[in-house]
Amino acid sequence: MSLPLGFRYAATYAGIRKVQKNDLALIVSEAPASAAAVFTKNRVVAGPVTVARRNLRVSRGRMQAILANAGNANCATPTSESVAQQSVCVAGGTLGIAPHYVFPASTGVIGVELDPQKIVAALPGLKSALDPGSFDAAAAAILTTDTRSKTAFAQLRGGKVTVAGMAKGSGMIHPRMATTLAFVMTDAVVPPAVLRTALKQGIERSFNRISVDGDTSTNDTVAVFANGASKVTPAAKAFAEALAEVLASLAQQIVKDGEGAHKFVTIEVRGAASDLAAEKIARSIANSPLVKTAIAGSDPNWGRILSAAGNAGVAFNPLHTDIDMQGVPVCRGGFAADFSEDELKKKLDASECSIQFTLRGRGRGQTRFWTCDLTEEYIRINASYRT
Amino acid sequence: MSLPLGFRYAATYAGIRKVQKNDLALIVSEAPASAAAVFTKNRVVAGPVTVARRNLRVSRGRMQAILANAGNANCATPTSESVAQQSVCVAGGTLGIAPHYVFPASTGVIGVELDPQKIVAALPGLKSALDPGSFDAAAAAILTTDTRSKTAFAQLRGGKVTVAGMAKGSGMIHPRMATTLAFVMTDAVVPPAVLRTALKQGIERSFNRISVDGDTSTNDTVAVFANGASKVTPAAKAFAEALAEVLASLAQQIVKDGEGAHKFVTIEVRGAASDLAAEKIARSIANSPLVKTAIAGSDPNWGRILSAAGNAGVAFNPLHTDIDMQGVPVCRGGFAADFSEDELKKKLDASECSIQFTLRGRGRGQTRFWTCDLTEEYIRINASYRT
Numbered sequence: 001m002s003l004p005l006g007f008r009y010a011a012t013y014a015g016i017r018k019v020q021k022n023d024l025a026l027i028v029s030e031a032p033a034s035a036a037a038v039f040t041k042n043r044v045v046a047g048p049v050t051v052a053r054r055n056l057r058v059s060r061g062r063m064q065a066i067l068a069n070a071g072n073a074n075c076a077t078p079t080s081e082s083v084a085q086q087s088v089c090v091a092g093g094t095l096g097i098a099p100h101y102v103f104p105a106s107t108g109v110i111g112v113e114l115d116p117q118k119i120v121a122a123l124p125g126l127k128s129a130l131d132p133g134s135f136d137a138a139a140a141a142i143l144t145t146d147t148r149s150k151t152a153f154a155q156l157r158g159g160k161v162t163v164a165g166m167a168k169g170s171g172m173i174h175p176r177m178a179t180t181l182a183f184v185m186t187d188a189v190v191p192p193a194v195l196r197t198a199l200k201q202g203i204e205r206s207f208n209r210i211s212v213d214g215d216t217s218t219n220d221t222v223a224v225f226a227n228g229a230s231k232v233t234p235a236a237k238a239f240a241e242a243l244a245e246v247l248a249s250l251a252q253q254i255v256k257d258g259e260g261a262h263k264f265v266t267i268e269v270r271g272a273a274s275d276l277a278a279e280k281i282a283r284s285i286a287n288s289p290l291v292k293t294a295i296a297g298s299d300p301n302w303g304r305i306l307s308a309a310g311n312a313g314v315a316f317n318p319l320h321t322d323i324d325m326q327g328v329p330v331c332r333g334g335f336a337a338d339f340s341e342d343e344l345k346k347k348l349d350a351s352e353c354s355i356q357f358t359l360r361g362r363g364r365g366q367t368r369f370w371t372c373d374l375t376e377e378y379i380r381i382n383a384s385y386r387t
Numbered sequence: 388m389s390l391p392l393g394f395r396y397a398a399t400y401a402g403i404r405k406v407q408k409n410d411l412a413l414i415v416s417e418a419p420a421s422a423a424a425v426f427t428k429n430r431v432v433a434g435p436v437t438v439a440r441r442n443l444r445v446s447r448g449r450m451q452a453i454l455a456n457a458g459n460a461n462c463a464t465p466t467s468e469s470v471a472q473q474s475v476c477v478a479g480g481t482l483g484i485a486p487h488y489v490f491p492a493s494t495g496v497i498g499v500e501l502d503p504q505k506i507v508a509a510l511p512g513l514k515s516a517l518d519p520g521s522f523d524a525a526a527a528a529i530l531t532t533d534t535r536s537k538t539a540f541a542q543l544r545g546g547k548v549t550v551a552g553m554a555k556g557s558g559m560i561h562p563r564m565a566t567t568l569a570f571v572m573t574d575a576v577v578p579p580a581v582l583r584t585a586l587k588q589g590i591e592r593s594f595n596r597i598s599v600d601g602d603t604s605t606n607d608t609v610a611v612f613a614n615g616a617s618k619v620t621p622a623a624k625a626f627a628e629a630l631a632e633v634l635a636s637l638a639q640q641i642v643k644d645g646e647g648a649h650k651f652v653t654i655e656v657r658g659a660a661s662d663l664a665a666e667k668i669a670r671s672i673a674n675s676p677l678v679k680t681a682i683a684g685s686d687p688n689w690g691r692i693l694s695a696a697g698n699a700g701v702a703f704n705p706l707h708t709d710i711d712m713q714g715v716p717v718c719r720g721g722f723a724a725d726f727s728e729d730e731l732k733k734k735l736d737a738s739e740c741s742i743q744f745t746l747r748g749r750g751r752g753q754t755r756f757w758t759c760d761l762t763e764e765y766i767r768i769n770a771s772y773r774t
Contacts (some may be wrong), residue, residue, distance in 0.1 A: 044705045044721075046698030076693055076705065078722045088552075110690025111723050218694050289676070290769055297770030303497025306463055307605050310431035318431045320462065335465045336498050375770075376763035382677055383684030383762075 002155075003135055004162040004187035005157075006229025010129035011141035014122035017071025017108065022141035025124045026060075026091070026118065027066040027183060032101060033227035036065035036196040038203050040220035046073055047080030048104040049219060051088060055100040061192025063225060064101040067091045067119070067185055068142050074106040074114040075218045083116045090116075094123045097164070105181050105221050107168060108144055125208060139166035142181055145381055146170045146257050148167040152181075152249035154242040156234045161188045163242045165249040170259045182207070182222040183248050184243065187230035194236050199224050202244035206251040209279075210370045211286045222247070255370045260377030264294055265370065267355045272365035275312045281357060282369035284312035292374035298348035302330040309357060316359055324356040333360075389542075390522055391549040391574035393417040393616025397516035399526035401509035403502075404458025404495065409528035411506065413513045414453040414570060415476070417489060420614035422450035423583040425590055427607035433460055434467030435491040436606060438475060442487040450580025450612060451488040453570055454478045454506075455529050457555070461501040462605045470503045477503075481510045492608050493570050494555060495531055526553035529568055532768060533644050537569075539636035543621045548575045550629045554609075554637040557646045569594070569609040569637050571630065574617035578720040581623050586611050589631035593638040596666075597757045598673045601705040609634070627774045642757045647764030649738070650682055652757065656744045659752035664701045668744060669756035671699035679761035685735035687728060689717040692742060703746050711743040720747075 007029055014024040037056060039049050056063065067087055075081050084104045092099035105290035106114065139149045150167040169180030190198070199222070207222055224243065234242075256264045267285050274279035285291055288308035296300040302323045310318065326347040328339050353373075394416055401411040424443060426436050443450065454474055461467050471491045475491050479486035484566065493501065526536045537554040556567030577585070586609070594609055611630065621629075643651045654672050659665035672678055675695035681688040689710045710718035713734040740760075 004753060032697065042694060042697040043699075043701070044693050073690070076690055076718070076721055076723075105738075105739050111718065112696060113691075113723075218690075218697060273589060289765070293769035296766065301496075303460070303463055303499075303605075306431050307429060307497060310429040310605060312430075314430070316430060331463070331498070334463055336463075336500075376678070376766045379680050379683065379761060379763045379766060382680035383686065 002162055002165050003132065004185050004229065006227045006271070007132035007185045008130040008132050008188055009138040010126045010131065011134065011137040012122050012129065014069065014118045016069050016118055022137065023071045024069045024122050024126065025138040025141040026130065027138055027185065027223055028095060028130055029064050029227040030229060031043040031063040031227055033225040034190050034192045034195045035061055035084050035103065035223060035225050036192060036199040037221060037223035038199060040218060042218045044076065044107060044218045045074035047084040048074055048106045049053045049221060051084040051377050052103050052105065052221065055088065055103060058100040061196070062101065063103050064097050065091060065095055066103045066105065066223065068105040069119065070107050070142050070144050072106060072108040072112055072114040073110045073219050076111045077113045079113060086116045086242055089167045090120050091123055095129050103223055105219070105269040105285070107142065107181050107219055110218060135164065135166070142166070142168045144168065144170065144212060145259055148257055150250050150253035150257065152246040152253070154245045156188065156365065157232055158240055161230045161234055162186060162234045163188070163246050165250050167254055169254040172256050180254065184246055186224070186226045187228065188226050188239055189228040190226040190239060191235040195224060195226055198236070198240035198243045201240055202247040203372060204242055206247035209368060210251045210255045211283065213379045237260050252370055255372050256337050258372035259374040259381045261372030262375055263351055263353050263373040264351045265295055265355065265372060267357065267369040267371065269357045270366045271359035271361055271363045272314070273363045274365040275367055278365040278367040280312045280314045281309045284308050284366050285355065285357065286369050286371035289374055292371065295348065295353055296373035296375045298345045300325055300330055300344045300348060304356065305355060306334070320360040322360065324357040326350070326354055389549055390519065391558045391572050391616065392650050393409050393574055393614045394522040394572045395517040395519050396525040397513045397518065398521065398524040399509050399513050399516065401456065401505045403456050403505055409524065410456055410458045411440045411509050411513065412455045412525040412528040413517065414525055414572065415482060415517055415653055416451050416612055416614040417616060418614055419449040419451045420612040421577050421579040421582045422448055422490065422610060422612050423579060423586045424608060424610035425586060427605060429605045431463065431605045433462035433493060433606045434471040435461055435493045436608060437468050438471040439490050439492065439608065440477065442490060445487040448583070449488065450490050451484050452478060452482055453492065453610065455492040455568060456506065457494050457529050457531050459493060459495040459499060459501040460497045461565060463498040464500045466500060471501045472499050474506045477507050477510055481514050488548050490604070490610055494529065494568050494606050497605060500673050521549065522553070529553070529555040531533065531555065531557065534644055535644055537637050537640035537644065539633040539640070541632045543575065543625055543629050544619055547619045548617045548621050552633040557640040557644050567607055567641065571633055573610040573611070573613045574615065575613050575626055576615040576618065576620040577613040577626060582611060582613055585623070585627035585630045588627055589634040592631055593634035596755060597638045597642045598670065617718045639757055642759050645759035646768045647762040648759030649762055650740050650760040651738065652682055652740045652742065652759060654742045654744065654756040654758065657753045658702070658746035658748055658750045660750045661752040662754055663752070665752040666756070667699045667701050668696045669754050671695050672742065672744065673756050673758035676761055679758065682735065682740055683760035685732045687712055687735060688715055692744065693718060693721070707747040709745040709747065713737070713741055722734040
């Protein structure tokens, strides 16, 4: 898949994380790009999120560079915001652009000072390394407990326009309006207002429909840059669909790489009173540790699914509930369906599992939600993340 | 500790659970007792909960027997309510009391038919076995994945009045108004209305302040019986305190025996705008898998505590936040305090851990909440619960 025109990428090891693995990424557009972003809804917000939000406002939705580090969230320290501000100032100076055209992002441990000198010292080398082909290197440099890179691509207008996205995220994943870090670049000509709308729509069907562990991070950021280098202006709807496709792929890749996850679980809810009610039910199922451990153990324990749905804070009649796992009816009208437990257990050994939760009746609310199983590895990873 | 007068207990193996371990308990008061109970808030409600609630209403808060089984929740089956109804009818007949004086309760797997004949066949033997000293046998018969019995006692009026409680619960613990099964017997003279008020108050500071895994069960029930056999009428306030003491002890024992739990964690929140705001913050910290795994790993990762609080849906200023772990300041004004990580790690190896979350300012809202750590054992237990 070709990359969007007019973007260059670079990555380096700036010494921010202990392991010697690239931890600083720079993405630069040849000209100011239309930009839109969504951020965490956590009350505790990292400095780079504050600065990125302010820069987007000051620049009226134009942005030219992304500076992202892994290994330190630059959050909950006295210098959090000033370190982020200093980083964008020095990056702007190094690149010869206004500081408010630089979009900062950080991910990693919370509450530990980030030494700005590490970033300042790395910037000249990063600038020299900028290359249109280094997309994958940048995508790798923003990872933390991820076991693999997450990238996704789409094309429009017969290949004349390209959308390319990268994301990181494996734990502390329970985004409400955005998640973790994801950057999408496109060479389409798209005005900022159209970009904002397309991002908002796409997020609702991707990053806002996944959960690994029910924790929402302090640094969640999804940003999209459209630099117009293809000189092609796609139809707003076609562009929104291409963007949504890239975002959905990235979101699914995050769940598939969920900390300790062995299985990817798709939850579909239908027949609810509203889409919001469907979402609440799906979220409650997706966040139930008992459902997630049952999936890990290939246990067709549909009672836990029904019980988790009952905790969603949504009114429904259990006697009008049907549940299917892997396409096999396990619950009909709130009671056990007639199915072979042994056969279904074998089907649940697959790496992709599905849960369909259907309310009989006239409700038209529905949603699709993605999560993963909960395994002993999740505990091992998180009991020793810092140490 | 002596037991309350006028109660007899029995337990037997009725063949409801696969393992041959007592699974049916009967508790009988010599005369109808004042009774009060609180039940699950899950939308999916087990048949025995429906029947118990109706019996309490029909009998206007009088009750004479408890019939409780483990190994099957008698929930989400077509016969759920009729099996519960049949059980109380036959139990009433066997004991020579009205069916609506029998309080049914079930715990175990959801969605599997409970064969009423097993209970019917066991009742005559249970009746013959009734004995004032078999309290512990009854307490053991209601356990499922619990590794130990939970009992608690209090006395009033210089030992003239006794309050004795038993509970079960280890997983699917996240009560909102009640949890799991708990039965409290007292020989105090207490009118039903006073009993209801005392139970409601006591629950708020005990069963409504614990969480193991964020899942609320379909069968949660806490019931208290006061049969007046001591012929002593304690002051309402003194009785409420004794009851609250027993409930708090039972609730804490449930958390200490949380599935796979190695550590008991007390979370105190102070300085919030209201008690409800404090409770939301405490609940969010208690339910965060990242906080719970950090405690499992003795990792003083206070950033996860702050981030979890930020997700509570409560407005607060992170810069006015202080956090202590094991009495050691780890966060002051939203930033890292100066503490020895190695020393604190050693302190966190203790079996009891404390987290204090304090908002500076004039807020007087506070709460105390209990939870446990999240270990690999929780996963092992729940990935294979049924199989």
